[in-house]
Amino acid sequence: MGVRPPSNDVDEEPDVVEFGIAALDARLADADVGFPATAAELRDTFGDATVPYDAAGNEMPVAEALAETDRESFDSEDDLLNALHPVFERERQAASTSIVKQLRGLVPF
Numbered sequence: 340m341g342v343r344p345p346s347n348d349v350d351e352e353p354d355v356v357e358f359g360i361a362a363l364d365a366r367l368a369d370a371d372v373g374f375p376a377t378a379a380e381l382r383d384t385f386g387d388a389t390v391p392y393d394a395a396g397n398e399m400p401v402a403e404a405l406a407e408t409d410r411e412s413f414d415s416e417d418d419l420l421n422a423l424h425p426v427f428e429r430e431r432q433a434a435s436t437s438i439v440k441q442l443r444g445l446v447p448f
Contacts, residue, residue, distance in 0.1 A: 358391040359427040
């Protein structure tokens with residue numbers, strides 16, 4: 340998923356904020372990952388890397404997301420992204436229902 344940040348009329352084109360599987364997909368493009376791949380191989384490749392799961396920038400370690408899938412291998416990049424989508428979506432929904440997080444989203448600093 341991706342969301343355009345508010346325009347400040349300085350740039351011609353605003354950047355896109357990527358989160359969830361869109362952010363992971365961008366990292367996969369930069370990583371040397373071949374498929375099929377095991378969860379252990381992916382944990383080794385990404386190490387302590389985190390992926391934002393919402394537009395507010397809240398992040399989750401890739402290793403933790405992989406553990407929540409309860410899968411040991413992935414046949415393709417699409418298979419990996421499809422398995423991780425519900426994990427990131429649960430985190431996003433949990434963060435958005437937190438009253439404290441909602442209040443922080445209202446404060447501009």
